[in-house]
Amino acid sequence: MTPTPLSFREAVREAMAEAMRADPSVFLMGEDIGVYGGAFGVSKGLLDEFGPDRVLQTPISENSFVGAAVGAAAGGLRPIVEIMFADFLTCCTDALVNHAAKFRYMYDGKLTVPMVLRTPMGRRFGYGATHSQSPEAFFLHVPGLKVVAPHSPNDAKALLLASIHDPDPVLFFEHKLLYDTVEERSSGDETVRLGEARVVRPGRDVTLISYARGVTLSLEAASALVEQGIQCEVIDLRTLAPMDVATCIASVRRTGRAVVVSEDCLTGGVASAVAVELGERAFEYLLGPIARVSAVDVPVPSGPVLEDAVMVSSEEIARQAQHLVRSY
Amino acid sequence: MPSESPENPSLAAVSRWRRMLLIRRFEETVARLLAERRLGGTTHLCIGQEAVAVGVCGSMERRDQVVSNHRGHGHLLAKGGDPARLLAELAGRVAGYCRGKGGSQHVAVPDIGFMGSNGITGGGIPIALGLALAAKRAKDDRVVVSMFGDGACATGNFHECLNMAALWRVPLIFCCENNLYAMSHPAEAGLSAGSPTRWAASYGDMPVETVDGNDVEAVRGAYLRLAEKVRQGGGPAFLEALTYRLCGHSRSDARLYRTREEENTWKERDPIRRSGEALRDQGLGEQLEAMKESVEEEIAAAVAHAMASPPGDEALARGGLFAPEETP
Numbered sequence: 001m002t003p004t005p006l007s008f009r010e011a012v013r014e015a016m017a018e019a020m021r022a023d024p025s026v027f028l029m030g031e032d033i034g035v036y037g038g039a040f041g042v043s044k045g046l047l048d049e050f051g052p053d054r055v056l057q058t059p060i061s062e063n064s065f066v067g068a069a070v071g072a073a074a075g076g077l078r079p080i081v082e083i084m085f086a087d088f089l090t091c092c093t094d095a096l097v098n099h100a101a102k103f104r105y106m107y108d109g110k111l112t113v114p115m116v117l118r119t120p121m122g123r124r125f126g127y128g129a130t131h132s133q134s135p136e137a138f139f140l141h142v143p144g145l146k147v148v149a150p151h152s153p154n155d156a157k158a159l160l161l162a163s164i165h166d167p168d169p170v171l172f173f174e175h176k177l178l179y180d181t182v183e184e185r186s187s188g189d190e191t192v193r194l195g196e197a198r199v200v201r202p203g204r205d206v207t208l209i210s211y212a213r214g215v216t217l218s219l220e221a222a223s224a225l226v227e228q229g230i231q232c233e234v235i236d237l238r239t240l241a242p243m244d245v246a247t248c249i250a251s252v253r254r255t256g257r258a259v260v261v262s263e264d265c266l267t268g269g270v271a272s273a274v275a276v277e278l279g280e281r282a283f284e285y286l287l288g289p290i291a292r293v294s295a296v297d298v299p300v301p302s303g304p305v306l307e308d309a310v311m312v313s314s315e316e317i318a319r320q321a322q323h324l325v326r327s328y
Numbered sequence: 329m330p331s332e333s334p335e336n337p338s339l340a341a342v343s344r345w346r347r348m349l350l351i352r353r354f355e356e357t358v359a360r361l362l363a364e365r366r367l368g369g370t371t372h373l374c375i376g377q378e379a380v381a382v383g384v385c386g387s388m389e390r391r392d393q394v395v396s397n398h399r400g401h402g403h404l405l406a407k408g409g410d411p412a413r414l415l416a417e418l419a420g421r422v423a424g425y426c427r428g429k430g431g432s433q434h435v436a437v438p439d440i441g442f443m444g445s446n447g448i449t450g451g452g453i454p455i456a457l458g459l460a461l462a463a464k465r466a467k468d469d470r471v472v473v474s475m476f477g478d479g480a481c482a483t484g485n486f487h488e489c490l491n492m493a494a495l496w497r498v499p500l501i502f503c504c505e506n507n508l509y510a511m512s513h514p515a516e517a518g519l520s521a522g523s524p525t526r527w528a529a530s531y532g533d534m535p536v537e538t539v540d541g542n543d544v545e546a547v548r549g550a551y552l553r554l555a556e557k558v559r560q561g562g563g564p565a566f567l568e569a570l571t572y573r574l575c576g577h578s579r580s581d582a583r584l585y586r587t588r589e590e591e592n593t594w595k596e597r598d599p600i601r602r603s604g605e606a607l608r609d610q611g612l613g614e615q616l617e618a619m620k621e622s623v624e625e626e627i628a629a630a631v632a633h634a635m636a637s638p639p640g641d642e643a644l645a646r647g648g649l650f651a652p653e654e655t656p
């Protein structure tokens with residue numbers, strides 16, 4: 001059989017369509033997800049197949065339609081909600097944090113919330129401060145939420161299906177710059193469980209740990225370091241909560257060095273969360289300090305030169321990895 | 329609770345009187361136990377508002393669902409809740425509906441259609457919208473009721489949800505218990521429309537009623553009229569019940585924002601006394617006396633049962649965040 005390509009955007013769309021075909025309780029909610037297909041065209045075509053009741057286009061009322069998704073989930077449906085830009089999660093934080101995340105625990109399992117909230121995050125061509133943030137770390141601090149941020153199209157599809165089938169609320173981040181990435185479609189019914197990282201490139205000298213587009217940058221850095229004789233192991237976390245720290249520790253145990261890469265800003269970011277776990281649990285394997293490579297602690301500026309100046313680059317990742325290998 | 333029998337309407341009215349008295353005595357008992365420090369935490373009592381709870385929640389079918397707010401003990405007891413299990417919940421005991429994890433503001437009993445009290449002002453309104461969406465999808469003729477106060481009418485959730493409920497024509501009854509104050513803030517200083525019904529009437533063609541919330545039979549009548557329309561697929565409806573909280577907002581409230589004279593005029597309109605007088609006029613005084621005694625017995629038994637139950641252990645406190653892992 002000839003290999004067929006799969007883009008990240010198609011992967012997400014296919015996962016939703018397959019889940020909707022298989023289970024009539026699965027439905028979509030969000031702004032402009034119908035004819036327009038969502039701001040990034042992810043749900044294009046689904047209105048034609050499933051109709052307006054199951055591709056439920058909402059007015060601009062983020063907190064209330066996410067809250068309604070929580071109620072619908074508690075009432076037996078399986079909503080997949082799109083928030084147009086991850087920056088707008090601030091507008092539905094009450095529904096997400098006080099309701100979706102807390103219901104199972106505080107009502108002692110009497111009400112549960114099997115819903116997925118998908119949202120595009122990350123920089124893209126100068127959208128500016130309110131349309132570019134990577135806020136995923138906020139939500140690592142919320143017990144009761146699962147947080148997923150895939151890198152590869154095949155993982156995006158498998159993980160979104162796993163998220164839809166999950167009995168608890170899942171926040172699913174899609175990096176805008178990944179939508180057009182394409183890879184060969186994997187053989188098919190491969191299932192991936194939430195909470196499992198993947199070693200995407202083996203290496204013995206230093207471990208690069210990242211997720212989403214940070215994996216792309218880490219792989220670039222790893223390739224660039226080959227000619228200097230440095231072999232990087234690259235880990236794609238895939239799920240940020242629950243986080244597969246064990247896979248990271250196992251790798252650091254072999255390499256003795258770790259660079260954690262996240263495209264959100266540095267302070268209190270995902271890289272910090274990973275670094276703390278390694279500092280506590282892998283201290284004896286570490287030959288030197290853990291390096292973090294993240295964006296500068298400023299809102300994302302719009303102008304392309306300014307944006308580049310504060311964002312993570314593969315060069316910086318390579319520099320940090322090289323420094324660790326040379327110095328320790 | 330004995331159900332309404334058409335042959336014996338006055339017996340049904342007696343049973344509503346009993347349910348109101350049970351709620352009153354429950355709330356007074358909670359106040360006493362708090363003062364004696366046998367209960368901790370905070371709680372919002374509904375003394376004076378029992379006719380709304382019983383007139384609305386007590387008139388719902390078992391399969392109908394209600395989403396309550398922070399002042400929810402009466403709603404639960406009127407929907408058929410067990411005072412012993414509610415009190416155990418307040419006391420943090422395993423006999424509680426949520427084994428003590430929820431407390432006064434976070435109780436859910438989906439078996440009887442009680443879909444959660446809610447500690448976020450206005451937070452329950454979107455949940456009710458989502459449940460109504462699920463009810464509409466299920467095509468049974470279930471209705472959903474959202475209970476909230478005048479204070480919640482100022483939230484974005486209120487307006488967003490009235491708008492979406494009207495657009496989507498879901499079987500949802502918005503019920504505002506207008507007790508004239510949101511904590512200390514007078515309704516007239518919080519609602520530019522003067523009455524929430526003026527707002528409600530502007531969302532689609534929503535049927536709207538305002539009723540004397542201290543007259544249980546009037547509340548019941550208004551609720552049943554609206555429920556009938558909603559059940560027949562007429563879309564959402566709005567009920568405002570004018571009432572008054574004859575106690576402080578929560579555990580400690582010196583009630584500096586209102587006068588004792590105002591309170592006294594409302595004491596004259598005490599819903600339990602009013603309904604009791606009407607029933608005595610019908611020659612049912614003896615029944616009421618017998619019921620009084622049985623209420624005292626039920627409350628005493630509830631206290632004994634709740635306080636005899638142990639608190640949960642550390643495993644309970646740590647567990648239950650997510651569904652148990654399925655073994656693959």
Ligand SMILES: Cc1ncc(C[n+]2csc(CCOP(=O)(O)OP(=O)(O)O)c2C)c(N)n1
Nearest residue numbers: 399447448449477478479480507509510511
């Ligand atoms: C989002 C939010 N803001 C503030 C509060 C604190 N609070 C609890 S109840 C309340 C007043 C609510 O008034 P209303 O909705 O009229 O209900 P009532 O207390 O009169 O029954 C306030 C301010 C809260 N629980 N949630």
